Amino acid sequence: MPRSIAGIVLAAGKGTRMKSERAKVLHEVFFRPMVHHVLEAAIGASVDRCAVIVGHQREAVCAALAGFNVTPVVQEEQLGTGHAVLCAEQACAGADLVLILCGDTPLIRAETLQAMLDTHCRQQATLTLMTTVVEEPFGYGRILADAQGMVQAIVEEKDATGEQRAIREINAGIYLADRNFLFTALRQVGTDNSQGEVYLTDIVAIANRQGARVEKWCHPQAIDVLGVNSRVELAQAHATLQQRHNRTLMLTGVTFEAPATTLVGPDCPIGGDTVLHGGVRIEGGTVIGRACRIEANCVLRGCRLGDGVTVGANSVLHGGDFSAGTIVPPLTARSAD
Template sequence: MNTPNISAVILAAGKGTRMKSDKAKVLHELFFKPMLHHVLDTVSATDVGHMAVIVGHQRERVLASLAEPPASYTFSPVIQEEQLGTGHAVLCAESACASFDLVMILCGDTPLIRPETLQAMIDQHLASKTVLSLMTTVLDDPFGYGRIISNSQGGVVEIVEQKDATPEQQAIQEINAGIYLVDREFLFSTLQQVGTDNSQGEVYLTDIVSIATEQGHQVEKFVHRPAIDVLGVNSRVELAQAHNELQIRHNQKVMLSGVSMYSPESILIAPDCQIGQDVTLHAGVQITGASVIGKKAEIASGALLHNCQIGAGAVIGAHAVLRNCTVEEGEQVKPLACCL
């Protein structure tokens, strides 16, 4: 299979009113970086060859965050002067995507999406030879999400929003995850046809599905479970849930490398830390910065370590607070010790 020529369009222009914040939604941090950075990291780990980031609200701050170390993203910034809907946002990226065959569209508020999920969608799309693939998922309570209307062949016929859905359609649990992979020429020619005759006066990206169907195209769906991977972050509650999910994912990797954790849901380890084999971490431990923990060390409950070098076999007492410290091999640090 030939390597696809794909540009990703990442929607990051909105304000995010439900966050109740003066800060743009995509700049809210979880698991050590803004949520938009998590999305760019994921896209960068796939066969996507180019990224266009649509910015609008607080665009100077959003673009500055993508240029600040350690961020080193290569992307094309695209300005959406007025927030006139998702379809309009994608239209703004037409020039940035001009030299690509396919366009992947996703939102900058989906920090839990995994590279392997996007790559599997790309592979399925290329095999199907369709003009449009749409990611879907299934929710026990789909209230508020666009429902997927499918045909007898399993293709997507239409996306019906909550407010427009009949009682029968509202009972559908398969929903639009908001991630698309589209033939570039079809995408931009179709968006030119989408009007703004709706209650919001906006260009709806979802309209490209019904237009594709009307033109006789089979719209493929890529169904992904679990749903949490693809859902957006729209509130502080969902931000905390997403942070916890990334924390647990990282801790699982650390444990599989040979580290013991008691109450891993309470342990926070920054991605740049190195934890040796047979280390034991007790509840409430936080290890941040670029800390290195040597083999067979033990970190007692509630200890906080930042940019520390901990020797093999060392023991750090409960609730010790260490910053920029070196602990020698086999050394014991008393509980409540403080080294700043």
């Protein structure tokens, strides 16, 4: 019998390392706020409904969620990740499982979450957490495991000993738990730690004390699950999503002469045998037919190109329809307004 899944996306933090007045989850990664990517991954993994924990700039965050069928839940005080999840207890009523995600992990994939869900159900686990292995684990919670590799607890960076800080397997911040266990355990978590907060990570030790089955799902590609905490990581996330999308287009028959410098929006279909030169930016729902040629450093926004259209180098086109075979001279600047 299929089990119902409620999602909780943690999106209440300010993100001070971003050096920005804007809430962290609203920073755009590959054409949309990073929290949108997280929600789309959850939806793709068959999550039935989602609660989004909001706090800092809650009005702006809620406005950005308007296109999604989610329940905003306000965390009035920032008392830790465990407290944030507790705030969503009512929103998760009736679900069998709860999937907890961070709103600043835009590279997470639906298929990754689905694999974790399948493992949880197959192993009949009470709690499954996602982990990964990194070269530089500074700042992340470390996974404490026994000789058999079973997870015993998670220790946060500020609470870890020197020996524990040498551990390279980290907590990815993604959890799947039986709902009844989750909220019962969170009510037992105290604040006896360096931050004086309710740590979500403490539920691992609680599950072990209760004899519940705790599983880990170790994702081999660390980049997919790491959070965005700075402008540097924001750029890295954008480049990764750009690379993924460009690869998808290349596999459908589109030629990229310089993929690293070519940006194509996810809402812009391109026909096979089209060639994109370097420095091209295509966005705003632009539609490009087959066997077109977009020369270097062009910007196309909201355009429709028929088959066999050539756009000369350094052209900027905002809107407009271009019939099959049209040749747009280099250095053309055109707006449909």
